[in-house]
Amino acid sequence: MVVVFDGSGVDSLATISDKDHELHGMVEGLRDHVLGACGFCPKSHGVEDALADGGWKLLDDYKGHASLRNLVVEGRQIITF
Numbered sequence: 120m121v122v123v124f125d126g127s128g129v130d131s132l133a134t135i136s137d138k139d140h141e142l143h144g145m146v147e148g149l150r151d152h153v154l155g156a157c158g159f160c161p162k163s164h165g166v167e168d169a170l171a172d173g174g175w176k177l178l179d180d181y182k183g184h185a186s187l188r189n190l191v192v193e194g195r196q197i198i199t200f
Contacts, residue, residue, distance in 0.1 A: 121195065122149060123178065123185050124156040132156055133166035136173030154178065157185040 124132040135142040146153070158179030161167045170177065180186035187197055 120152055121154040121190070122152055123154050123187075123190070124160075124175075125185055126157070126160055127164065129156045129160040129166055129170065130164050132175060133161070133164075133169035133173070136169055136175070155185065159183040 132146070134140060135146045137143060153175065155176035155178040156170055158177040161170050161177065178185035180189055190197060
């Protein structure tokens, strides 16, 4: 299992990356499963600094965005919510 934060999901990742947030421990517990966040979305959502401060990898496999195709090629099933 891997998790990729995309679209407005980068806002959620930025928020819960704050050490004072009640879900911070959860996201830290999942860190080994978080592949990263879309490389384009943090810029458009204004959360670049928060993700950088959290140490999250930005994925820019396809024209600056995370590639869901690459995950499918790896045999992964995509679930979005």
